[in-house]
Amino acid sequence: MQMTSLLKLTLVFTLCVILMGAYTRLSDAGLGCPDWPGCYGMIKVPTQSHELAKAQDSFPEHTVEPEKAWLEMIHRYIAGTLGLLVAFILFISFRRPDAPKKLPSFIALLILFQAALGMWTVTMKLMPVVVMSHLIGGFTLISLLWLLYLRTKPLRLPGGEPRLRKLAPYALFCLSLLVLQIILGGWTSSNYAALACTTLPICEGDWVSNLDPLHAFYPLHKTEGSYEFGILDYSSRMTIHVAHRFGAIITATALLWLVYCMIKFSHSQLLKRSAWVLLGLLCLQIALGISNVVLHLPLGIAVSHNAGAALLLLTLVFINYALWRKA
Incomplete structure (x- = not known):
């Protein structure tokens, strides 16, 4: 298999892992299997009566819910396949003298760390900082795989555009803003704060006087039991x-300005198309965010919001790659 084809397949699997992880989390199935890497001590979900009885005896503090357990195990199966694909990429990279070595090696290390975060997500009972780190690890992984894919393909851009060279640092700033926003989204989700405000544009009531940033963003809150459904009070979740x-x-404001500058100043059709794609994804992501609030977090829209964030990130990675290569 060619490296480019393998990377395309791996990118698809990575996106599937991100979306399946979001679906599992939003379905409250993050502890569908209370152990790792198996499920109630088995390599598959217990469904037969004798398996269910054994699982209940082994984990008496948990109620066995096969539907939620299957969501968790399907996520693990896809993630395991992704790990094999990344290992194959690393193998091919070291077999070919002209292939990059450092980036595939870092990606392989990252997938191992992701596996550890997946284990800690379960063993630490959905501790928010671990869940958020697992989410960010997934977004980092797909971004690095996308960057590796771009490095395997030639990128030709017309010269003589000095204004675009000045735009490259701003594009990097926009990428940094988007990363911070994704982290905030992960923190919102892992603390079950998505429905803390149910009105637009900001929040209901006297929200300013209820702000509690020190408590809201403290990463090491402790609890005796599970973090499932959140342990923070309303003020913290609202914050x-x-x-x-x-x-x-x-x-959104920063990205809109980037789109305007790329469309106005660039002579490259590739960059212009990228700007229009960025604008379309941004509008879609805003619409999904508003829909989450108005419709009270329907599962399909909430998962699509995660997909929108991933696609926005990949688009900005491409724009930065193109602009910095040109600069």
Whole structure:
């Protein structure tokens, strides 16, 4: 298999892992299997009566829910396949003298760390900082695989565009803003704060006087049991949600200016098309975010919001790659 074809397949699997992880989390199935890497001590979900009885005896503090357990195990199966694909990429990279070595090696290390985060997500009972780190690891992985794919393909851009050279640092700034917004989104989701505010544009009532940033963004809250469904009070969750909304406004404004500058100043049709793609994805992501609030977080829209963030990230990675190569 050619490296480019393998990378395309791996990118698809990575996106599937991200979306399946979001679906599992939003379905409250993050602890569908209370152990790792198996499920109730088995390599598959217990469904037969004797398997269910054995699982209940082994984990008496848990209620066996096969539907949620299957969501968790399907996520693990896809993630395991992704690990094999990354190992194959690393193998091919070291077999070919002209292939990059450092980036595939770092990606392989990252996938191992992701596996550890997946284990800690279960063993630490959905501790928010671990869940958020697992989410960010997935977005980092797909970005690095996309960058590796871009490095395997020639990128030809017309010269003589000095204004675009000045735009490259701003594009990097926009990428940094988007990363911070994704982190805020992960923190919102892992603390079950997505429905802390149910009105637009910011939040209901006297939200300003209820802000509690020190408690809301402290990463090491402790609890005796599970973190499932969140342990923070309303003020903390509302603060997280409000921060995510303000972050969305700031990020969207910055990205709109980037789109305007690329369309106005670039002579490259490739960059112009990238700007229009970025604009379309941004509008879609805003619409999905508003729909989450208005419709009270329907599962399909919430998962699509995760997909929109991933596609926005990949588009900005490409734009930065193109602009910095040109600069």
